[in-house]
Amino acid sequence: MASFTLQGIPVSRGIAIGRAHLLRPAALEVQHYLVGQEQVEAEVLRLQNALAEAERELQKIWSDLPADAPSELGAFLDVHSLFLSDPMLAQAPLEIIRTRHYNAEWALVTQIDVLLAQFDEIEDDYLRERKADIEQVADRLLKLLTGSATTLPPNAGVDELNTHMIVVARDISPADMMQFQDSAFVGFVTDEGGRSSHTAIVSRSLGIPAVVGMGNASHLIQQDDWLIIDSVAGVVIVAPQQIILDEYREKQAAIQRFRKKLAKLKKTSAVTKDGTPITLLANIELPEHAAAANEVGASGVGLFRSEFLFMGRDGILPSEEEQFEAYRATVQAMKGRPVTIRTLDVGADKPLDEADVATLNPALGLRAIRYCLAEPQLFLTQLRAILRASAFGKVNILIPMLSHLFEIDQTLAMVAQAKQQLILQGIAFDADIKVGAMIEVPAAALSLPMFVKKMDFLSIGTNDLIQYTLAIDRADYAVAHLYDDVHPAILQLLAMTVAAADKAGIPVAICGGMAGDIKLTRLLLGMGFRELSMPPAQLLEIKQEVMNIDLLLFNPIIKKILRSYEPEVIAEGIRALQLL
Known part of the structure; x- marks a missing residue:
């Protein structure tokens, strides 16, 4: 051909x-036929068995996950498991079999079509991503029903x-x-x-x-x-x-x-040609992932996504002791290098339970710090666990999705309350632990004076900052072409943030996807960022890029980029940086 x-x-x-x-997709091969009254309950049982088997498959996949498997996989598996237990998927097709005498496959596809039509009517970006999950769960069930499970x-x-x-x-x-x-x-x-x-x-x-x-x-x-x-x-x-x-x-x-060749850079310092030291940190999700950070010589953990400790637990939240052990293990594994722990960030595409999945617009709802402040005991439990771990090494606390002054004040008050509780119990912790804010909502980037006045450091979550600023779902392929790291508005917000942090004399890092994109490393360093946090797999390549940079040559081009609102001029400037 x-x-x-x-x-x-x-x-x-x-x-x-x-x-x-x-x-x-198995749905393309579904048979449609009616069953007699005497066969109805047998057909119901066939679908019930498929539901049970699908759940067993997911649980086995979960239990067989290797220690170095991406932690996001567990969260995705949990979402699929939640859908399997949802009455709209687990019960409604059974009623279709009983009332319309459809065969099991036909009944399942009929109900799936109803659910997908409801998603299409809502037309919400995040729910479209959940629509894909429902289709995948249905596909798994249909493969079990038809005996056509596809294996590699x-x-x-x-x-x-x-x-x-x-x-x-x-x-x-x-x-x-x-x-x-x-x-x-x-x-x-x-x-x-x-x-x-x-x-x-x-x-x-x-x-x-x-x-x-x-x-x-x-x-x-x-x-x-x-x-x-x-x-x-x-x-x-x-x-x-x-x-x-x-x-x-x-x-x-x-x-x-x-x-x-890159592996040889593990113990080499990340310093530019002009002598500027750059801190390269790792993003991790679970304690065992600290090994990957160490393997590439990360200067510490810039983002520990603590929410992955809370997912896939059927509503049973981790205790203070369990959290403490996880945080302590991570801190000790990093052997004195700093570990920045982000407090619970759930909602949007990271639901804790089924009810969260059904929220009309989770990206704009009760998520991250909003959720924690609405559940003060849960928040205090986590803060105490993090504080206790700080007795075993350098720990920072990072608060996600702050946008209001009262949220900052309430958060700091709860940190103080958690400290007081530990003091009364005679439990050791770092009294000078640093508390920082994630800049991932445009309102935060436009209100930096209230952040730098009260917080010890800033960390920019570029993934959310971009999608909230540009009003798109970064996971939706239909609008993926609109997701633009170097949109003029994004560059202005980044420049404002690094300038405000420098003026206040507090550290500022980038922990979102831009930090690990080697095409943007020169741009970010030229804008003034000195701390980048990324998946461990990207760190050594970024380190090599850092060592090839002379920041003294960048200033004129960076100024031209930041003055422009023309995509072509910005792109030309980024290309020019690569040649220096």
Whole structure:
């Protein structure tokens, strides 16, 4: 067949070469027929068994997660488990079987269509992401009902007949991704998804080349087609000519040589050519992930996402002792280097329970610090646990989604209350522990004087700052093209924040996705940022970039970029920085 190229959204760096393995939605193959009255309860039982088996599969996947698996996978599995127990999915199809005598598959698809139609009517960005979860759960159930569960081929080496596989699908559920751990899979391509969708998050965490948001790739690509994924350029080459295959195989080999070279930088200081020291920190989700931070020589943990300790627990929240042990383990693993623990940030795409999933607009609702202040005992429990861990090493407390002065005051009052409780109990903690604010809401970036006056440090969460400023869902592929790290408004908010922090003499870091994007490293350092926190897998490459930078040359170009509101001028300025 003739070679052709498809363009999508690159979500991880790298090159993958292999044959296409298509995952087709089971819903496309559902049979529709009526069952007799005497068969109704047997059909009900068949669907109930599928529901139970699907739950067992999810629980097994959860229990089999390796220690180094991306923590986001657990959270995604929990969401799918919640949907399986929702009456709208677990009970309504049974009633359809009993009242309309539909077969189990037909009843399930009928109810799924009802649910998806409700999501379409609401037209909320975050609920569209939950719509994909419902489709994935339905697909799992239908595969069990039809006995057509799709599995990936086992890893049996690479040759012309039995090569590595590239998964091609409309979308891929996090649960199905776990099959990739023991398969011949080396990359994946999806029709849906954005730069921060489930697929994107997992691919970056695993370091797997992927291109998402391709629209109709799963219809254009045929089973066993040879594919090349260039996840730097966001390109998928279908049926490439031999000369192109040879070219990309050499590029693959060069990437491997480059990664081995980077490993030698682990103990090297991150200092620019002009002698400016830069602090490179790691983002982690669980205590065991501290090992990855140490492996790349991170200067500390810039963001410990504590909410992952709270998820997947069927409503049973972690006790103070359990939290304390997790935080202490992390602090001790970092051996004196600082650990910044973000307090509970739930809501939006990180629900604690089923009720949170159903919230009309969770991104703008009771999430992060709003949730904590509404649940003071839960918040105090976490603060006490963090304070206790501070007796074992350097700990900072980071508060997410602050936007009001009263939120700052209430938060600091609760920190003081937690300290007093520990004093009365005679429990040790760092009395001078630093408390910082995340700048991720435009209102915060526009009200910096009240933040720098009361908080010890700032940390910018660029992912949320961008989506709230530009009013888009960064996980929705339909608007993914509007997600712009270097939109003039974003650059102005970043510049304002670093200037306000410098004037107040307090540290400011970036812990969002921009910090780990090597294309933006020169821009961020030129703007004045000196602390970047990112996934451990990205740290060494960023360190090498830092060591190649002479900040003394950047000022004229940075001024030109910040004065401009023209995308072309900004892009030209960023390209000019790369040449210095």
